[in-house]
Amino acid sequence: MTEIGPITTTLEKESIYLDLDVRQEIKRLAELLAETVPGLLDEPHWLAAARDLSCALPAALRTALRNFSANSGQAGVIQIHGLPVGPLPPTPTSRESVERWATVPASVIVLCAMVLGEVVGFEGEKRGALVHNVVPVPGEERTQSNAGSVNLEMHTENAFHPHRPDFVALSCLRQDLDGEAGLRVASLRRAIGLLSAEQRRILAEPRFRTDPPPSFNGSGTGVVHGAISGAPEDPDAQVDFHATRPLDEGAARAMAALREALEAVCDTVYFAPGDLAIVDNRVALHGRTPFSPRYDGHDRWLHRVFVHADSRRSRARRNGGGHVVS
Ligand SMILES: O=C(O)CCC(=O)C(=O)O
Ligand SMILES: [Fe+2]
Structure with a gap:
């Protein structure tokens, strides 16, 4: 049986370094999937093949992902290093960029995501595509979206949505040349102890109150909710420091304290090509540091995939039982 490198369960984060033979096996499976007819990511037949092949991933990788899905730990994020990327075209620069073709890196992130549950897209976001390109877009610099390059506020992904993702997977195809762009992750599990009972x-x-983000193109409605919920000692988070508004002064003070506590425990992930980070969107918030895109084809390029651990819950909002949530 193949082995993988050290699994460090320090308080910082869980990082998995894949051995060469494991990497080769993942590459073989991703190439097989990339060649699977019709070679389109959003097609049910291709997704079925992805689900089947995800069961054939090296056991050590599957074990790490399965354990993460059961308990994402204090950090609420896992990092896997050394995944195949392959030759790349220039980094896209268009708005709403998505991956529709089953390339090797798109196949890799879907294979890993399928171990955690079902991949989902949102009708109001990037036309329901399942694999998003996270790239800086000219003219969008100052937006609070993943196409921007100013500081992206910490957020629960799609915090307004009742079926927001359980996991957000982000894989790196190309890192930014200046090494400025970092994924920021802050776990409520670490922050909760910094807050008073009140x-x-x-x-x-x-x-x-949280309204849909700009990427939803104005669709969807706002909701009134708690910023934390569930077990008092290990609550879920539902807050976006750009889109969530406190409805009174006491709520504003508590939200400011939450923000400070999350900042105090925040970690920054600087991706290298072949790195995958999976954020547990129930217990961890994420954001991004500012950076300086050049729009010359060499900018930072991530793939992003959303996962539902139990897709049955969103069935009423998935037309035809497909992968797109309304
Ligand atoms: O660019 C990043 O590192 C993360 C952006 C983000 O929040 C997202 O794509 O959901
Ligand atoms: Fe995000």
Whole structure:
């Protein structure tokens, strides 16, 4: 049986370094999937093949992902290093960029995501595509979207949505040349102990409102909700520091304290090509540092995939039982 390198479960983060033979096996499976008819990521037949092949991933990788899905740990994020990328075209620069073709890197992220559950897209976001390109877009620099390059505020992904992703997978195809762009991740599991009982009580009350982000092109409606919910000692988070508004002064103070606590425990991930980070969107928030795109074909390029751990829950919002949530 193949082995993988050290699994470090430090308080910092969980990082997995793949051995050469494991990497070769993943590459073989990704190439096989990339060649699977019709070679289109959003097709049910291709997705079925991806699901089957994800079961054939090297056991050590599957084990790490399966354990992460059961308990994402204090950090709420896992990093896997050394995945295949292959030759790349220039980094796209268009708005709403998505991957529709089953390339090797798109196949890799879908294979890993399928171990955690079902991949999903949102009708109001990038036309429901399952694999998104996270790239800087000219003219979008100052937007609070993943096409921007100013500081991207910490957020629960699609915080307004009742079926927001359970996991957000981000893989790196190309890193930014200046090494400035970092994925920021802050776990509520680490931050919760920094808040008073009174702050936690307020945060759990429906005193916050979140509207859909700009990427949803104005579709969807806002919701009033608690910023934290569930087990008091290990709550879920539902907050976007750009899109969520406190509805009264007490809520504003509690939200500011939450922000400070999350900042105090925040970690920054600087990707290299072949790195994959998976954020547990229930317990960790993420954002991005500012950086300086050049739009010369060599800019930072990530793929992004959303996962539902239990896709049955969103069935009423998935037309025809497909992978796109309304
Ligand atoms: O660019 C990044 O590192 C993360 C951007 C982001 O929040 C996202 O794509 O969901
Ligand atoms: Fe995000």
